Amino acid sequence: MFDSLLAGVAVPLFDGGAARAQVRAQEASLEQARAGYETVMLAALQEVEDALVALGKDRERLARLREAADAAANAALLAQQRYASGLIDFQVVLDTQRTLYATQESVAITGANVGADHVRLYKALGGGWE
Numbered sequence: 001m002f003d004s005l006l007a008g009v010a011v012p013l014f015d016g017g018a019a020r021a022q023v024r025a026q027e028a029s030l031e032q033a034r035a036g037y038e039t040v041m042l043a044a045l046q047e048v049e050d051a052l053v054a055l056g057k058d059r060e061r062l063a064r065l066r067e068a069a070d071a072a073a074n075a076a077l078l079a080q081q082r083y084a085s086g087l088i089d090f091q092v093v094l095d096t097q098r099t100l101y102a103t104q105e106s107v108a109i110t111g112a113n114v115g116a117d118h119v120r121l122y123k124a125l126g127g128g129w130e
Contacts, residue, residue: 044124051121058117062110069107072100 079096082088 047124048121051117051124055114055117055121058110058114062107062114065103065107065110069100069103072096072103076100 076093076096076099079088079093083090083093
């Protein structure tokens, strides 16, 4: 039965270890592909983790800056009222307004950073654009 299947096919009995070498080469190729896959996966996970950490930090910063902006707005209002009452000079009003505007600018910048962090996280998780 096997004779009919192998008719005309030369099967060497001794190949000098060529079959073993071929198997080792294929195993090495497979190991190299696995290592490459691991490297890519670890890089992707690192990218996601970095995006999540940045998003968390920027959200916390934004919350604190909003509180600071509210406090600066109250201070500016109080300074204007004291100036109107004649208790302080106008320089104090200007200083409190400068602080208010700087804090509001930081809120705006950090809000933009939070938006960029969301985009970075979405891309790291494999989101695409349509």
